Amino acid sequence: xxxxxxxxxxxxxxxxxxxxxxxxxxxxxxxxxxxxxxxxxxxxxxxxxxxxxxxxxxxxxxxxxxxxxxxxxxxxxxxxxxxxxxxxxxxxxxxxxxxxxxxxxxxxxxxxxxxxxxxxxxxxxxxxxxxxxxxxxxxxxxxxxxxxxxxxxxxxxxxxxxxxxxxxxxxxxxxxxxxxxxxxxxxxxxxxxxxxxxxxxxxxxxxxxxxxxxxxxxxxxxxxxxxxxxxxxxxxxxxxxxxxxxxxxxxxxxxxxxxxxxxxxxxxxxxxxxxxxxxxxxxxxxxxxxxxxxxxxxxxxxxxxxxxxxxxxxxxxxxxxxxxxxxxx
Numbered sequence: 001x002x003x004x005x006x007x008x009x010x011x012x013x014x015x016x017x018x019x020x021x022x023x024x025x026x027x028x029x030x031x032x033x034x035x036x037x038x039x040x041x042x043x044x045x046x047x048x049x050x051x052x053x054x055x056x057x058x059x060x061x062x063x064x065x066x067x068x069x070x071x072x073x074x075x076x077x078x079x080x081x082x083x084x085x086x087x088x089x090x091x092x093x094x095x096x097x098x099x100x101x102x103x104x105x106x107x108x109x110x111x112x113x114x115x116x117x118x119x120x121x122x123x124x125x126x127x128x129x130x131x132x133x134x135x136x137x138x139x140x141x142x143x144x145x146x147x148x149x150x151x152x153x154x155x156x157x158x159x160x161x162x163x164x165x166x167x168x169x170x171x172x173x174x175x176x177x178x179x180x181x182x183x184x185x186x187x188x189x190x191x192x193x194x195x196x197x198x199x200x201x202x203x204x205x206x207x208x209x210x211x212x213x214x215x216x217x218x219x220x221x222x223x224x225x226x227x228x229x230x231x232x233x234x235x236x237x238x239x240x241x242x243x244x245x246x247x248x249x250x251x252x253x254x255x256x257x258x259x260x261x262x263x264x265x266x267x268x269x270x271x272x273x274x275x276x277x278x279x280x281x282x283x284x285x286x287x288x289x290x291x292x293x294x295x296x297x298x299x300x301x302x303x304x305x306x307x308x309x310x311x312x313x314x315x316x317x318x319x320x321x322x323x324x325x326x327x328x329x
Contacts, residue, residue, distance in 0.1 A: 101155075109180055110182040131170045131171070135173075135195055149215075153215035177193075187205065195210065203242050206229055
Protein backbone atom coordinates (compact mmCIF):
# COMPACT_ATOMS: atom_id res chain seq x y z
CA UNK A 1 0.00 0.00 0.00
CA UNK A 2 2.87 2.28 0.80
CA UNK A 3 4.54 1.68 -2.58
CA UNK A 4 1.27 2.24 -4.38
CA UNK A 5 0.93 5.68 -2.84
CA UNK A 6 4.47 6.60 -3.88
CA UNK A 7 3.75 5.39 -7.42
CA UNK A 8 0.69 7.61 -7.81
CA UNK A 9 2.55 10.66 -6.50
CA UNK A 10 5.40 10.12 -9.00
CA UNK A 11 2.88 9.73 -11.83
CA UNK A 12 1.13 13.02 -10.94
CA UNK A 13 4.47 14.87 -10.83
CA UNK A 14 5.47 13.63 -14.27
CA UNK A 15 2.13 14.66 -15.74
CA UNK A 16 2.48 18.18 -14.35
CA UNK A 17 5.96 18.52 -15.81
CA UNK A 18 4.76 17.33 -19.20
CA UNK A 19 1.93 19.85 -19.22
CA UNK A 20 4.41 22.59 -18.34
CA UNK A 21 6.24 22.01 -21.64
CA UNK A 22 3.02 22.56 -23.59
CA UNK A 23 2.19 25.81 -21.69
CA UNK A 24 3.34 27.97 -24.61
CA UNK A 25 0.88 27.94 -27.51
CA UNK A 26 3.61 28.58 -30.03
CA UNK A 27 5.56 25.40 -29.24
CA UNK A 28 4.77 22.10 -30.93
CA UNK A 29 6.34 18.66 -30.44
CA UNK A 30 9.59 18.28 -32.34
CA UNK A 31 10.29 22.02 -32.37
CA UNK A 32 13.43 23.33 -30.69
CA UNK A 33 12.82 25.13 -27.45
CA UNK A 34 13.79 28.84 -27.78
CA UNK A 35 16.71 29.68 -25.58
CA UNK A 36 16.36 33.50 -25.57
CA UNK A 37 13.24 35.61 -25.33
CA UNK A 38 13.31 38.71 -27.58
CA UNK A 39 13.36 41.96 -25.62
CA UNK A 40 11.07 44.61 -27.06
CA UNK A 41 12.70 47.90 -28.04
CA UNK A 42 10.73 50.79 -26.53
CA UNK A 43 12.22 53.25 -29.02
CA UNK A 44 10.77 51.40 -31.99
CA UNK A 45 7.32 50.97 -30.44
CA UNK A 46 4.90 53.47 -32.03
CA UNK A 47 3.25 55.84 -29.60
CA UNK A 48 -0.44 56.48 -30.16
CA UNK A 49 -1.35 59.98 -31.27
CA UNK A 50 -3.77 60.38 -28.38
CA UNK A 51 -1.04 59.82 -25.81
CA UNK A 52 1.22 62.31 -27.59
CA UNK A 53 -1.49 64.97 -27.46
CA UNK A 54 -2.12 64.26 -23.80
CA UNK A 55 1.58 64.54 -22.96
CA UNK A 56 1.92 67.93 -24.72
CA UNK A 57 2.37 70.77 -22.23
CA UNK A 58 -0.51 73.11 -21.64
CA UNK A 59 -0.24 76.59 -23.06
CA UNK A 60 -1.96 79.75 -21.77
CA UNK A 61 -4.10 79.83 -24.91
CA UNK A 62 -5.39 76.33 -24.08
CA UNK A 63 -6.53 77.52 -20.67
CA UNK A 64 -8.22 80.59 -22.16
CA UNK A 65 -10.25 78.36 -24.47
CA UNK A 66 -12.04 77.04 -21.39
CA UNK A 67 -13.53 80.51 -20.83
CA UNK A 68 -14.78 81.00 -24.38
CA UNK A 69 -18.54 81.04 -24.76
CA UNK A 70 -18.19 78.95 -27.92
CA UNK A 71 -16.53 76.16 -25.92
CA UNK A 72 -19.42 76.06 -23.46
CA UNK A 73 -22.12 76.24 -26.14
CA UNK A 74 -20.49 73.53 -28.24
CA UNK A 75 -20.21 71.10 -25.32
CA UNK A 76 -22.41 68.00 -25.25
CA UNK A 77 -24.58 69.11 -22.27
CA UNK A 78 -25.28 72.47 -23.93
CA UNK A 79 -26.13 70.86 -27.28
CA UNK A 80 -28.49 68.43 -25.55
CA UNK A 81 -30.13 71.25 -23.58
CA UNK A 82 -30.77 73.42 -26.65
CA UNK A 83 -32.01 70.45 -28.64
CA UNK A 84 -34.83 69.99 -26.12
CA UNK A 85 -36.08 73.45 -27.09
CA UNK A 86 -35.75 72.68 -30.80
CA UNK A 87 -32.59 74.78 -31.30
CA UNK A 88 -29.64 73.42 -33.23
CA UNK A 89 -26.89 75.33 -31.49
CA UNK A 90 -24.17 73.78 -33.67
CA UNK A 91 -25.67 75.29 -36.83
CA UNK A 92 -26.15 78.63 -35.09
CA UNK A 93 -22.47 78.74 -34.10
CA UNK A 94 -21.37 77.82 -37.61
CA UNK A 95 -23.61 80.51 -39.13
CA UNK A 96 -22.23 83.12 -36.72
CA UNK A 97 -18.70 82.50 -37.99
CA UNK A 98 -19.62 83.16 -41.62
CA UNK A 99 -18.58 86.69 -42.59
CA UNK A 100 -21.12 88.82 -44.48
CA UNK A 101 -18.60 90.02 -47.08
CA UNK A 102 -17.57 88.97 -50.57
CA UNK A 103 -15.12 86.09 -50.17
CA UNK A 104 -13.26 87.10 -53.36
CA UNK A 105 -11.84 90.15 -51.61
CA UNK A 106 -9.06 88.97 -49.25
CA UNK A 107 -9.41 89.71 -45.57
CA UNK A 108 -6.36 91.51 -44.14
CA UNK A 109 -5.57 90.61 -40.54
CA UNK A 110 -2.77 91.18 -38.06
CA UNK A 111 -1.34 87.78 -38.96
CA UNK A 112 -1.20 88.03 -42.76
CA UNK A 113 -0.53 91.76 -43.21
CA UNK A 114 3.24 91.35 -43.38
CA UNK A 115 3.08 88.41 -45.76
CA UNK A 116 0.44 89.79 -48.15
CA UNK A 117 1.39 93.47 -48.32
CA UNK A 118 4.80 94.24 -46.85
CA UNK A 119 6.61 91.14 -48.15
CA UNK A 120 4.66 90.67 -51.38
CA UNK A 121 6.80 89.21 -54.17
CA UNK A 122 7.02 91.92 -56.83
CA UNK A 123 9.42 93.13 -59.48
CA UNK A 124 10.78 96.67 -59.31
CA UNK A 125 8.24 97.90 -61.85
CA UNK A 126 5.33 96.17 -60.11
CA UNK A 127 6.45 97.50 -56.72
CA UNK A 128 6.50 101.07 -58.02
CA UNK A 129 2.95 100.72 -59.43
CA UNK A 130 1.36 98.55 -56.73
CA UNK A 131 -1.67 100.16 -55.07
CA UNK A 132 -3.78 98.59 -52.35
CA UNK A 133 -7.37 99.75 -51.90
CA UNK A 134 -8.36 98.78 -48.36
CA UNK A 135 -11.67 99.18 -46.60
CA UNK A 136 -11.74 99.22 -42.80
CA UNK A 137 -15.25 97.94 -42.25
CA UNK A 138 -17.41 97.60 -39.17
CA UNK A 139 -20.40 95.89 -40.75
CA UNK A 140 -19.45 92.45 -39.38
CA UNK A 141 -21.07 93.46 -36.11
CA UNK A 142 -23.78 95.80 -37.34
CA UNK A 143 -25.26 95.38 -40.80
CA UNK A 144 -26.88 98.79 -41.12
CA UNK A 145 -26.28 102.44 -41.81
CA UNK A 146 -23.15 103.88 -43.35
CA UNK A 147 -21.06 100.71 -42.91
CA UNK A 148 -23.41 98.61 -45.02
CA UNK A 149 -23.58 101.32 -47.68
CA UNK A 150 -19.79 101.62 -47.96
CA UNK A 151 -19.41 97.83 -48.16
CA UNK A 152 -21.85 97.65 -51.06
CA UNK A 153 -20.10 100.51 -52.89
CA UNK A 154 -16.70 98.87 -52.33
CA UNK A 155 -17.92 95.52 -53.70
CA UNK A 156 -19.49 97.28 -56.68
CA UNK A 157 -16.20 99.01 -57.54
CA UNK A 158 -14.38 95.69 -57.24
CA UNK A 159 -16.83 94.02 -59.65
CA UNK A 160 -16.44 96.86 -62.14
CA UNK A 161 -12.68 96.44 -62.02
CA UNK A 162 -12.95 92.72 -62.75
CA UNK A 163 -15.26 93.33 -65.72
CA UNK A 164 -13.27 96.18 -67.26
CA UNK A 165 -9.82 94.79 -66.37
CA UNK A 166 -8.50 98.35 -66.37
CA UNK A 167 -6.73 98.39 -62.98
CA UNK A 168 -4.15 95.58 -63.06
CA UNK A 169 -1.90 97.31 -60.52
CA UNK A 170 -4.65 97.69 -57.89
CA UNK A 171 -5.33 95.02 -55.33
CA UNK A 172 -8.30 95.01 -52.99
CA UNK A 173 -8.57 94.09 -49.34
CA UNK A 174 -10.89 94.42 -46.37
CA UNK A 175 -10.01 94.88 -42.69
CA UNK A 176 -12.44 93.90 -39.94
CA UNK A 177 -12.30 96.80 -37.50
CA UNK A 178 -13.53 94.80 -34.51
CA UNK A 179 -11.11 91.87 -34.93
CA UNK A 180 -7.93 93.65 -36.10
CA UNK A 181 -6.11 95.54 -33.37
CA UNK A 182 -2.47 96.00 -34.31
CA UNK A 183 -3.01 97.55 -37.76
CA UNK A 184 -5.77 99.95 -36.74
CA UNK A 185 -3.91 101.06 -33.61
CA UNK A 186 -0.66 101.65 -35.49
CA UNK A 187 -2.51 103.67 -38.13
CA UNK A 188 -4.43 105.66 -35.52
CA UNK A 189 -7.84 104.57 -36.79
CA UNK A 190 -10.37 104.65 -33.96
CA UNK A 191 -13.61 104.45 -35.94
CA UNK A 192 -14.97 102.85 -39.09
CA UNK A 193 -15.62 102.80 -41.99
CA UNK A 194 -12.40 104.17 -43.56
CA UNK A 195 -10.97 103.78 -47.05
CA UNK A 196 -7.17 103.52 -47.15
CA UNK A 197 -4.98 103.86 -50.25
CA UNK A 198 -1.73 102.06 -49.46
CA UNK A 199 1.46 102.25 -51.53
CA UNK A 200 5.21 101.61 -51.06
CA UNK A 201 4.59 98.38 -49.16
CA UNK A 202 2.69 100.16 -46.42
CA UNK A 203 5.04 103.11 -45.98
CA UNK A 204 2.71 105.62 -47.68
CA UNK A 205 -0.88 105.83 -46.45
CA UNK A 206 -3.82 108.01 -47.40
CA UNK A 207 -7.03 107.90 -45.37
CA UNK A 208 -10.52 108.85 -46.52
CA UNK A 209 -13.67 109.04 -44.46
CA UNK A 210 -16.66 107.51 -46.14
CA UNK A 211 -18.59 110.76 -45.67
CA UNK A 212 -15.93 112.78 -47.51
CA UNK A 213 -15.64 110.58 -50.61
CA UNK A 214 -18.17 110.11 -53.38
CA UNK A 215 -19.04 106.42 -53.72
CA UNK A 216 -22.29 106.17 -55.69
CA UNK A 217 -22.59 105.09 -59.31
CA UNK A 218 -19.07 103.69 -59.65
CA UNK A 219 -17.38 106.83 -58.35
CA UNK A 220 -14.86 104.80 -56.34
CA UNK A 221 -13.77 102.92 -59.48
CA UNK A 222 -13.32 106.21 -61.36
CA UNK A 223 -11.42 107.64 -58.39
CA UNK A 224 -8.87 104.81 -58.57
CA UNK A 225 -8.69 104.77 -62.35
CA UNK A 226 -7.91 108.49 -62.55
CA UNK A 227 -5.42 108.16 -59.68
CA UNK A 228 -7.10 111.09 -58.00
CA UNK A 229 -5.76 109.86 -54.68
CA UNK A 230 -2.35 111.33 -55.59
CA UNK A 231 -3.77 114.80 -54.99
CA UNK A 232 -4.26 114.00 -51.31
CA UNK A 233 -1.07 114.43 -49.26
CA UNK A 234 -0.04 111.20 -47.50
CA UNK A 235 0.18 110.75 -43.75
CA UNK A 236 3.67 111.96 -42.88
CA UNK A 237 4.20 112.72 -39.21
CA UNK A 238 6.62 111.58 -36.53
CA UNK A 239 4.25 108.69 -35.70
CA UNK A 240 3.63 107.62 -39.32
CA UNK A 241 5.45 104.66 -40.90
CA UNK A 242 9.10 105.63 -41.21
CA UNK A 243 8.76 108.45 -38.67
CA UNK A 244 11.18 109.01 -35.82
CA UNK A 245 8.54 108.10 -33.21
CA UNK A 246 7.04 105.13 -34.99
CA UNK A 247 8.46 102.81 -32.32
CA UNK A 248 6.13 104.34 -29.72
CA UNK A 249 3.05 103.55 -31.78
CA UNK A 250 4.39 100.07 -32.52
CA UNK A 251 4.90 99.43 -28.79
CA UNK A 252 1.38 100.57 -27.91
CA UNK A 253 -0.16 98.57 -30.76
CA UNK A 254 1.72 95.40 -29.76
CA UNK A 255 0.57 95.50 -26.13
CA UNK A 256 -2.99 96.43 -27.04
CA UNK A 257 -3.08 93.40 -29.34
CA UNK A 258 -1.88 91.13 -26.52
CA UNK A 259 -4.53 92.50 -24.17
CA UNK A 260 -7.22 92.11 -26.81
CA UNK A 261 -6.25 88.51 -27.53
CA UNK A 262 -6.83 87.70 -23.85
CA UNK A 263 -9.99 89.70 -23.22
CA UNK A 264 -11.72 88.58 -26.43
CA UNK A 265 -11.75 84.99 -25.12
CA UNK A 266 -13.42 85.88 -21.84
CA UNK A 267 -17.22 85.90 -21.60
CA UNK A 268 -18.87 89.27 -21.29
CA UNK A 269 -20.21 88.69 -17.80
CA UNK A 270 -16.67 88.08 -16.53
CA UNK A 271 -15.53 91.34 -18.12
CA UNK A 272 -18.47 93.13 -16.49
CA UNK A 273 -17.55 91.69 -13.11
CA UNK A 274 -13.89 92.62 -13.46
CA UNK A 275 -14.60 96.13 -14.75
CA UNK A 276 -17.24 96.73 -12.05
CA UNK A 277 -14.88 95.56 -9.31
CA UNK A 278 -12.04 97.71 -10.61
CA UNK A 279 -14.35 100.74 -10.90
CA UNK A 280 -15.63 100.28 -7.35
CA UNK A 281 -12.08 100.12 -6.01
CA UNK A 282 -11.04 103.27 -7.88
CA UNK A 283 -14.13 105.21 -6.78
CA UNK A 284 -13.63 104.05 -3.19
CA UNK A 285 -10.04 105.25 -3.19
CA UNK A 286 -10.91 108.62 -4.75
CA UNK A 287 -13.83 109.38 -2.44
CA UNK A 288 -12.61 108.01 0.84
CA UNK A 289 -12.65 110.40 3.80
CA UNK A 290 -9.31 111.63 5.08
CA UNK A 291 -8.31 110.10 8.41
CA UNK A 292 -9.19 112.19 11.47
CA UNK A 293 -6.20 113.67 13.19
CA UNK A 294 -6.01 112.96 16.92
CA UNK A 295 -6.44 116.17 18.96
CA UNK A 296 -3.74 116.53 21.60
CA UNK A 297 -4.93 118.10 24.85
CA UNK A 298 -2.48 120.68 26.20
CA UNK A 299 -2.58 121.72 29.84
CA UNK A 300 -2.51 125.51 30.47
CA UNK A 301 0.80 126.67 31.86
CA UNK A 302 0.63 127.92 35.48
CA UNK A 303 1.36 131.65 35.75
CA UNK A 304 4.12 132.47 38.29
CA UNK A 305 3.11 134.59 41.30
CA UNK A 306 4.24 138.19 40.87
CA UNK A 307 6.80 139.32 43.49
CA UNK A 308 5.94 142.44 45.57
CA UNK A 309 7.37 145.62 44.20
CA UNK A 310 9.66 147.67 46.43
CA UNK A 311 8.14 150.87 47.86
CA UNK A 312 4.60 149.64 47.76
CA UNK A 313 2.63 148.64 50.75
CA UNK A 314 0.32 145.76 50.87
CA UNK A 315 -1.31 146.70 54.13
CA UNK A 316 -5.03 147.21 54.07
CA UNK A 317 -6.30 150.69 54.89
CA UNK A 318 -7.28 151.11 58.57
CA UNK A 319 -10.85 151.87 59.45
CA UNK A 320 -11.60 155.20 61.20
CA UNK A 321 -11.64 155.04 64.99
CA UNK A 322 -15.03 154.69 66.44
CA UNK A 323 -16.31 157.48 68.61
CA UNK A 324 -15.92 156.78 72.24
CA UNK A 325 -19.02 156.97 74.24
CA UNK A 326 -19.30 160.04 76.40
CA UNK A 327 -18.56 159.31 80.00
CA UNK A 328 -21.36 159.96 82.34
CA UNK A 329 -21.00 163.05 84.45
